[in-house]
Amino acid sequence: MKSLKIFRPFDRHLHLRELLTLMKFVLEYSAKQFCGAVIMPNLKKPITTWQQAKTYFEEILYVAEQKGFHNFKPIMTAYLTDIIDPSNIEEGFKRGMWKAAKLYPFGATTNSDSGVTKIENIFKVLEVMQNIEMPLLVHPETDVSRYTIGFLDRERVYTDEVLTLIHREFPKLIMSVEQITTKEACQFVEDSSNNVVGTVTPQHIMYDYNAIFHGGVHPYKPGAYVENVCLPILKHPEDVAYIRNAITKGKARWKLGAGTDSAPHIEEVKLSHGSCCGCFNAPAAVELYTMVFEELGMFEDWEGIKVFEEFMSVNNLWIYGIEHSKETIELVKENQIIPELVPGNIRPFKAGQTIPWKIVS
Numbered sequence: 001m002k003s004l005k006i007f008r009p010f011d012r013h014l015h016l017r018e019l020l021t022l023m024k025f026v027l028e029y030s031a032k033q034f035c036g037a038v039i040m041p042n043l044k045k046p047i048t049t050w051q052q053a054k055t056y057f058e059e060i061l062y063v064a065e066q067k068g069f070h071n072f073k074p075i076m077t078a079y080l081t082d083i084i085d086p087s088n089i090e091e092g093f094k095r096g097m098w099k100a101a102k103l104y105p106f107g108a109t110t111n112s113d114s115g116v117t118k119i120e121n122i123f124k125v126l127e128v129m130q131n132i133e134m135p136l137l138v139h140p141e142t143d144v145s146r147y148t149i150g151f152l153d154r155e156r157v158y159t160d161e162v163l164t165l166i167h168r169e170f171p172k173l174i175m176s177v178e179q180i181t182t183k184e185a186c187q188f189v190e191d192s193s194n195n196v197v198g199t200v201t202p203q204h205i206m207y208d209y210n211a212i213f214h215g216g217v218h219p220y221k222p223g224a225y226v227e228n229v230c231l232p233i234l235k236h237p238e239d240v241a242y243i244r245n246a247i248t249k250g251k252a253r254w255k256l257g258a259g260t261d262s263a264p265h266i267e268e269v270k271l272s273h274g275s276c277c278g279c280f281n282a283p284a285a286v287e288l289y290t291m292v293f294e295e296l297g298m299f300e301d302w303e304g305i306k307v308f309e310e311f312m313s314v315n316n317l318w319i320y321g322i323e324h325s326k327e328t329i330e331l332v333k334e335n336q337i338i339p340e341l342v343p344g345n346i347r348p349f350k351a352g353q354t355i356p357w358k359i360v361s
């Protein structure tokens with residue numbers, strides 16, 4: 001297959017950061033490829049009120065317009081805290097200011113210090129969300145109080161303890177398990193009722209945790225494998241294989257959709273002590289997914305291409321009440337080199353590497 005046409009993809013999980021920090025540098029990479037994105041609320045000052053969401057939405061549209069992307073559609077989300085007011089969540093939803101709420105377990109990832117310490121603390125909010133059919137997006141890892149659970153096990157434990165609990169207590173709640181990295185979380189989505197879906201990043205289906213250690217650990221060498229460090233951390237080869245199969249041939253592949261989790265951090269911060277987790281995959285996210293689907297033999301017939309298109313552009317959009325784009329993009333089998341650094345001093349995922357696909361229109 002030398003070229004492919006699919007409906008313009010939609011990114012179900014994107015970090016754009018603040019207007020005055022990185023947004024002006026990074027937004028265009030996503031807007032070039034995607035018709036819209038679900039925007040994560042974990043700013044330095046998290047988005048906890050619908051008024052903040054409105055301002056943030058306007059800032060995103062402003063930057064998109066400035067860069068010439070007039071049709072990019074941001075879907076805003078609320079950041080859940082222990083003390084968030086359910087009526088604020090409901091009002092923002094009814095006003096159309098946000099379309100989902102994100103659950104960050106306390107301290108589990110970047111900017112999650114205002115996250116939820118105990119799931120029971122937000123039961124009232126979850127009840128309201130279930131009633132108004134507002135989706136819950138979950139970062140599926142144990143909170144920092146469980147620090148003795150290793151990085152590679154946090155998602156498994158959280159799936160077992162918390163995802164199942166939420167689904168049992170709120171069986172009708174629309175829930176998306178974000179950036180699935182384990183077989184267990186994937187099976188949880190596959191085996192739960194239809195209101196439970198999930199997103200998958202390119203890095204978690206391209207690499208397993210060995211990609212962080214290739215060539216040894218070089219903490220002071222720019223470009224060592226810190227760009228492969230994200231949360232949840234890359235997992236075991238068996239997990240990667242399971243998820244690759246689930247999105248292409250699995251029994252519930254229609255519940256799994258592309259969410260890049262593109263998460264830019266400036267190079268200095270990425271290389272500093274304590275670092276920051278996140279892969280900036282936006283410069284070629286669609287092409288990275290394309291590589292994986294090609295490797296898995298999905299471009300040999302029309303059916304396989306359709307599965308790819310659904311994964312990229314259609315699946316799960318119903319949870320946000322939106323239709324897929326009717327525009328198409330064309331990908332061609334042509335090399336492109338991922339830049340080493342992009343403006344804003346951000347090192348992309350796969351920096352300096354040549355990849356075999358390119359979007360041409």
Ligand code: DOR
Pocket residue numbers: 015042109110111139229230231232263264277278279
């Ligand atoms: O790697 C990650 N980076 N995972 C997250 O959950 C958050 C994100 C970020 O905001 O940088």
Ligand code: ZN
Pocket residue numbers: 013015040261263
């Ligand atoms: Zn994220």
